[in-house]
Amino acid sequence: MNFPADEDFHRLLDALTQCILLHDAETKAIVWANRAACDALGFSLEEMLPLKAADMTRPVPKYRREIGVGAMDRSITQGPQVYEWCYRSRSGVDMLSEAIATYVPLASRAVVMVQFRDISAEDAVKQTLRRYESRLREFMQDLGEGVAVLTPAGGVEFISESGRRVLGIADDAPMGGVLDYCNENDRDRLLEQLDHAPRIQPSAPQRYRITRRDGAARWLRITCRRIEIEDDLNGLLIHFRDITDEVTIEETRRTQARMLEYAGRYNAMGEMATAIAHELSQPLAAVRNFIEGAIRRLAQPGPVDDAIWGLRSADRQAEHAALIIKSVREYIVKREPTEALVDLRDVLGDVAYFIELRAREMDVKVTITQAPDTLPVYCERVLIGQVILNLAFNAIDALADVDAPRRHLQLVTMLRGTQAIVQVADNGPGVPEGAHGRLFDGFSSSKVGGNGIGLSLCKNIVTRHNGEIRAEPAEKGGLVCSFALPLAPASDEAAQAASSPDTETKD
Incomplete structure (x- = not known):
């Protein structure tokens, strides 16, 4: 048809x-x-x-x-x-x-x-997109980083499979609100980070301690930025990575560093024990003599003025001994590290007493020359004091083979460009040529029987403060050890001066 x-x-x-x-x-x-x-x-x-x-x-x-x-x-x-x-x-x-x-x-x-x-x-394009999607899913499956997209209203529009693993969310379970995982102290900080998310590049990363859906406590590093792709995608793109292992390693290193620094202070105190015992023996012996004299006067008839004078003298000597012990306790006591804006000249002043005490025992003349102007630095005051102490004690020990009248230790603070400098110089035998660069690497020492651990500790502390430490031969023989710390910004120094009362400069 x-x-x-x-x-x-x-x-x-x-x-x-x-x-x-x-x-x-x-x-x-x-x-x-x-x-x-x-x-x-x-x-x-x-x-x-x-x-x-x-x-x-x-x-x-x-x-x-x-x-x-x-x-x-x-x-x-x-x-x-x-x-x-x-x-x-x-x-x-x-x-x-x-x-x-x-x-x-x-x-x-x-x-x-x-x-x-x-x-x-069209099908070829779809096939290509499906292949890309499959590959992307495979790649993201093995990522340690999670990706999530939040709507402007705060809802979760998308979360990657790797993100579910990071947060401990089952495949068929909803993510919930982003604030549900933070503790109360971090919620405001996370909200502020999300509210101020930039458009061009990710925000500065921030750390948060979270509780996963399975109850495990973890640490996350989070960045975010705003995205707007026509009408298809609008909101916040969030990247988050589990950094619990990193935080644990950092905390372990901090603990080890604190223990090493604490052990270093005890080691220094062990080296000072003889000198401190000698320093204490004088006021304690005087206390005993004054008290015995007072007892004898009180046992005799007549006025007690001499006995009272003896007891007051004994009290003054006991106070002097107490001050020595207090100085030692304040230095040796275990402290949590706190970084503050300080004058490097004051740090040298903190340990000068112990250096002079040790030098007096070894018949070493000590000269301290302070910079005329303040040397503001950010540092942990006790630790930088430990560096000065270690360098000075090492120099004093190196002078043991020098004739007593010639033993001389110089400590100098100075300004060099944008750095505050501390120099410790002695006129001892120095170290062999070529060994100066290895002196702070550990197991190198400028003194007989030394193992160099104290010098290695010095390098560890100075490096952590973004500083540099070095050793070089002195012009007239001996060794010069010096370290440099970056000066604090002028604005920080001015702010400290404005908020603190005027104090006398220590020279």
Whole structure:
């Protein structure tokens, strides 16, 4: 049966760029095709009319004739059907298509109109995007960093699988609010970071102690920035990484450093024990003598003025001994490290007493020359004092083989550019040529029997304060050890001066 021709109707359909095939609604045989369909498949209309599905379809199970017929039958009862179909042209070229089957009851017969268009390029793009997505998922699966997107209202629009692992969230469980994981002390800080998130680059990273959904306490490093991609994505992009191991290592190192520094102070006190005992023996012996004299006077009849004078003298000597012990206790007591803005000249003044005490025992002359102006630095005062003490004691011990009248130790503070300098110089035998650069590396020492641990500790402390330490030969023989610390900014020095009362400069 020939399809009734309406010239205007045919011209209209032939003008379409979309391919159209008309199938008999009952037999599903092709009864007409527009020019676009003929050109795409490479057949003339007369050649196409007797063709079956196998003649113009890719021969794979998913494109069997029964499947196409099923879609056409459903269009009759259920309305237009959209499905994927792969046509094959006369030359064997496959054309992946989106097909729409629509039932049309024409006056002469009922037909199913199949409109199809080539979606091969679109499918190739989709396949590429799916591959990228799969790869991205695989890559993100192994990341130690979580990614989340928050809506402007604060809701969670997306969280990566790695993010779920970091937060201990089950696959089917909701994330909840971002503040639910922080303790109360950190919530305001996290809110401030999110509220001030920049647009161009991530915010400065901040640390938070969180409690995961499984109850484990962890540390996170969080950065965020604002994103706005047309109407598709708008909110905050958050990156978070579990840094618990890093925090644990840092804390372990801090603890070890504190213990090492504490042990260093005890080591210094051990070296000073003889000198301190000698210093204390004098006031204690005087106390005993004054008290014995007072007892004898009280045992005799007559005025007690001499006894009272003796007791008061004993009290003064006991107070002097107490001050010596107090100075030692204040230095040796274990303290948590606190960094503050101090005058480096005052740090030298803190330990000068102990240096002079040790030097007096070894018959060493000590000269202290302070810089004329303040040397403001940020440091842990006790630790920098420990460095000066170690360098000075090392120099005093190095003078043991020098004739007593010539033993001389010089301590100098000075300003050099943007650095505050402390120099400790002796006129001892020095160290072998070429050993100066290794003196602070550990297990090197300038004194007989020394192991260099004290000098290594000095380097550890100075380096932690962003400073430098070095040793070099003195001009007239001996050794000069010096360390430099960066000066505090002038604004910080001015702020400290404004908030503190005037004090006398120590020279």
